[in-house]
Amino acid sequence: MGGKDLGFDVVLRGQARAHIIPGTYVFFQREKEHGGGFWLGQAYDDWFGFVIEEPVSLRQGIEYLMSIKRVEPQLGGFHDDPDDFFLRSP
Template identity: 45%
Template sequence: MSSKDLGYQIVYRGEMLPYFVEGGWVFFQRLKEYGGGYWLGRTYHDAFIFGLERPTSLSDGIDFIFLTIATERNSAKFDDEFKLT
């Protein structure tokens, strides 16, 4: 899967986000002197909402995006036979 398939962009140090997609995922690269890695979140017209509360690697961030997409797709499914025990 490429970044276009998952809908994420990567902004490297010293660069700016060229455009944003409403609800799109963005990785912002951190300075190495502060630990490196990336901040991951979603962009909206008036907000940036962190997806993870800590810096992450690209591979862990992409895994998080996969899990989030799967959760969003299945969020409307209900099990009528579900019982708490």
């Protein structure tokens, strides 16, 4: 289960993944005894970073990912060349 366009996967309670493509957003379902909802983060080979630092509903998380995708084209990208340094207003 997952969203191809937004680049996320959903791991429900009791499920496991043999491999997660680095950079994929992942929802991990929480136990109902601990309040339910999902943890949302981004998985890489050697770490998992929380995107939202509190449990969210699946809907809240998907809406957040959609807002990231809407803003991404405006971000421009990272420039590592000190001779080509510039600041750009959004």
